[in-house]
Amino acid sequence: MAKRGRHQLQKRHVRPPHRRDRRRARPAWRHQPPDFWQTDTAIGNKSWCYIKDEEYKTAGALIGALADIVSKNGTLLLNFGPKPDGTITKADRDVLLGIGGWLKINGEAIYGTRPWKVFGEGPTDVPEGHFTDTTRKPFTAADIRFTTARAECSVCDHPG
Numbered sequence: 001m002a003k004r005g006r007h008q009l010q011k012r013h014v015r016p017p018h019r020r021d022r023r024r025a026r027p028a029w030r031h032q033p034p035d036f037w038q039t040d041t042a043i044g045n046k047s048w049c050y051i052k053d054e055e056y057k058t059a060g061a062l063i064g065a066l067a068d069i070v071s072k073n074g075t076l077l078l079n080f081g082p083k084p085d086g087t088i089t090k091a092d093r094d095v096l097l098g099i100g101g102w103l104k105i106n107g108e109a110i111y112g113t114r115p116w117k118v119f120g121e122g123p124t125d126v127p128e129g130h131f132t133d134t135t136r137k138p139f140t141a142a143d144i145r146f147t148t149a150r151a152e153c154s155v156c157d158h159p160g
Contacts, residue, residue, distance in 0.1 A: 039069060040077040041133050043095050049081040056091045057133075059098025064139035066099075068126055070110050071145035073117040111156035120145035 042048045043062070045055040062078065069076050078099075080092045088096075103110065122143030127136055 027073070029079075033066050037072075038077060039074060039075045040079060041065065042079040042081070043092055044081065045080065045134050046077050050083045050089070051081075054094060058113070059102070061093065062099055064135060064143070066110065066119070067145040068139070068143075070113065071115060071147055073115045108146050108149070113149045116146040117145060118146040119153060139155045 041057075041062070043056055044051070045057060047054060066076050080088060080096065082088050120143065122140065124137055124139050124143045126132075
């Protein structure tokens with residue numbers, strides 16, 4: 001029998017929260033929760049690096065995408081391309097500050113959350129697949145996304 005060192009990890013079976021809830025006959029999910037996933041997008045519509053005359057996504061469009069992704073158990077990797085001297089453009093800065101301002105107020109609906117029973121509701125259809133973020137219609141105030149933490153449901157408020 002091998003010696004157990006004081007720093008040796010012990011394997012223990014821990015039920016995920018959604019399984020514990022189901023065991024108590026209070027299902028937290030209508031369906032099995034989606035697998036964790038990650039997607040990425042750039043602040044610019046034309047390129048993932050710095051180019052002159054870039055067309056930028058708005059902070060509101062990126063916040064809508066972030067709320068939609070997080071409500072479906074995903075994370076968003078956001079790219080912005082610095083100039084050759086390492087600085088970022090004013091447009092990049094404005095978008096990042098806009099997202100940061102929204103997160104300062106609504107961050108509890110994003111950070112440390114997991115999907116709720118349903119991801120959301122609303123009229124905007126979000127297409128699946130590669131490079132669809134520039135072709136999707138904008139989210140509206142009628143598009144609501146849900147997340148949960150500590151047995152509370154949060155509604156991701158639309159930035160517009």
